[in-house]
Amino acid sequence: MKKVDVTILGGGPVGSFLATILNDMGVSNVVIDRDLIPYQLPRAIVMDDEILRACYDHGMGEWLQHNTEPLQRGDFVGPNDAVIIGADIPPVGLQGVPPVVAHYQPELDAMLRAEAEARGSTVMWGRTVTHMEDDGKKVMTTLDNGETIESRWFVGCDGASSWTRKFTGLQLEDLCFDQEWLVVDAELYEGAVVDLPVGVRQFCHTDRPFTFVQGVRRYRRWEFQVQDGEDTAALNTEQGLWQLLDGMISPSVARIVRSAVYRFHAVVAPVMQQGNVFLAGDSAHQTPPFAGQGLNSGMRDAVNLAWKFSLVTRGIASEKILDTYSSERVPHVRSTIAHAVDMGRLIDQLGGRVSHGVDVESGYGGSRPSPFIEAGIVVGDDARVGHQFWFHPEVSKAVQRDGASFVLVTAAPVSIPDAFASVPIVNVVAPETLGGAFAIVVRPDRYVAAVAGDMTKLNECAAILATYV
Ligand SMILES: Cc1cc2nc3c(=O)[nH]c(=O)nc-3n(C[C@H](O)[C@H](O)[C@H](O)COP(=O)(O)OP(=O)(O)OC[C@H]3O[C@@H](n4cnc5c(N)ncnc54)[C@H](O)[C@@H]3O)c2cc1C
Structure with missing residues (x-):
């Protein structure tokens, strides 16, 4: 055994x-x-x-x-292929x-x-x-x-x-989303000359919405929404696939790696x-x-x-x-799934197919609050709590490899609160990351556990966090 x-x-x-x-x-x-x-x-x-x-x-x-x-860009385009909403993705986040x-x-x-x-x-x-x-x-x-x-x-x-x-x-x-989509992966031949979008593009077409994703190297992905009553077996044939891809790629520039019908659900x-x-x-x-x-x-x-x-x-x-x-x-x-569902609904909505009342900005993601840890090993109502701490090499180093240490980020070295006596915790001095706070407690998974305005508040937060650890 x-x-x-x-x-x-x-x-x-x-x-x-x-x-x-x-x-x-x-x-x-x-x-x-x-x-x-x-x-x-x-x-x-x-x-x-x-x-x-x-x-x-x-x-x-x-x-x-x-x-x-x-990935360099994400766009939603309407039935006439004009960009309705989109943005460049910065090279470093x-x-x-x-x-x-x-x-x-x-x-x-x-x-x-x-x-x-x-x-x-x-x-x-x-x-x-x-x-x-x-x-x-x-x-x-x-x-x-x-x-x-x-x-x-x-x-x-x-x-x-x-x-x-x-x-x-x-x-x-069941979070109530249920659509069939035909997913097609292709690999462009070396040196193939094609005119395809950069990044991800949601084609919100009225007759058939579809998604394009620029994969790594020469891989490219298309996802085509299956329409009510359609014969998926007929769609998913060599002939059916090249018809769907017509105007974007042809057998002379790419090979189909695979195609399969998936039920997209939540x-x-x-x-x-x-x-x-x-x-x-x-x-x-x-x-x-x-x-x-x-x-x-x-x-x-x-x-x-x-x-x-x-x-x-x-x-x-x-x-x-x-x-x-x-x-x-x-x-x-x-919260993550709700966003994906809204994106799916927005695709139909922007194609003029069904109105779901999804706000365009929020469906795209720009104005949408990011998912965060709402309950658990988090304390306080500072907007940073429950979100990922932004990258800092020393914080990364502290949680790196052994992966199970907390980090106490401060503007100057501080003594670790007594309540944390049994907690593996490293003090990292990084005033530029504090945004006005006295101290930020970062969990081993780099989520912010607490933001404290002064030493008294830090001790209070530590006492609460220590009840979990
Ligand atoms: C079209 C499509 C596009 C997607 N795009 C993205 C994307 O861009 N980004 C993203 O983050 N996710 C994406 N996903 C989702 C992603 O592919 C899955 O979430 C991910 O593969 C799930 O990983 P998993 O390890 O949980 O499950 P799986 O990958 O399904 O692995 C489960 C493993 O368990 C094994 N197994 C199952 N039952 C048993 C058993 N009884 N005994 C022994 N072994 C067993 C299987 O053999 C398998 O190896 C996409 C999915 C699809 C279908």
Whole structure:
């Protein structure tokens, strides 16, 4: 029988990423996947700066530099192809990296699997589970070859049809979006001369809305909305696909990598934990891909869980810190999905198909409040609380690799509040990042936990935060 801290079911991108960063934090783990190799077809195509920063902080920067490309623009165009709303994306954002980059998911998945194994995870590819039992203190997992694993926790990163979710009885709530889209990935031939948009463009056409995404290197993605009563099998043929792509690319300049019909829907598990069993990634939430957030949200789940597991295994925090996983992640992911749903509705609305009353600015994203951690290990009502701390090399260094230290950012060195005596915390002096505050407490996942105006307030915040840790 194998004994580890965490059993992870699913070696897709979320499970492999979780395993990788747990190794950095000294949390032993096993990853199980029924497939011997990662899924070979691209689904996720963009990664945001929060996740990019997390990957950089966990030593994957070099791979990302060679295998991703910044997106430069995002537009919604109307039926006549004129831009209704759009913006250039700056080359570097608040996280010190591009705000969004394109990648090729099979390559990302393969890198993450390799990193997990190289950093010490026990990998069990080509295996599945048949049973799992949580007795409140440990989880016993039985594999299809009869082997057993004892672990403190079990995380179901087993995708949309999650065995874990069904086995535990955790439910998905339907957030009421349901459309079929045909997703087509193409690769331009070397030297091909084409006239395609830069970045992402939502074509809000009345007869058939579609999306274009400039993928990494010569990859390009189209997503075509399937119309009521249409025969998807006829649409998804060589002839049907080239007809859809007519006027943009032809067989003389590109090859089709794959095409598949997806049901774009919006669901979330209102509770992502049952006892010592957790859901992460698509097993816990699924979003229409208009905002490119499905995998990003799943990797956020992984980061959120990882540092909490680490604090518990090191004897720094009690298990009750794990109860904040659902309360922190569910509202955040709901907000992320709500934006994607609004984007989908805006596409129909701007094409003059259906009026959903979506505000154009907010549907696009510009005027929309970013999702943030509303409840959990956060204190106070300063607007920065619950949001990512902007990039600072010293803060990044402090949370880097071991990934489970807090940072106290101040204008001058201060003594760490007594309430934080048992908390791993580093004082970083960075007056330029404080925006008038006396101190900012940054969590191991780089979210702002508290903003204090003076030492008394800092002590009060520390006392509240310390009740979780
Ligand atoms: C068209 C499209 C475009 C998208 N674009 C984006 C985007 O731009 N950005 C973004 O962030 N997201 C995007 N997504 C979403 C993204 O692809 C998913 O959110 C992501 O792949 C989910 O990762 P996961 O690891 O949770 O699940 P999966 O990738 O589904 O991995 C689950 C793993 O679990 C394994 N598994 C399942 N059940 C078992 C079992 N019983 N036993 C053993 N192993 C099991 C599977 O083999 C698989 O390896 C897009 C999705 C689609 C469909």
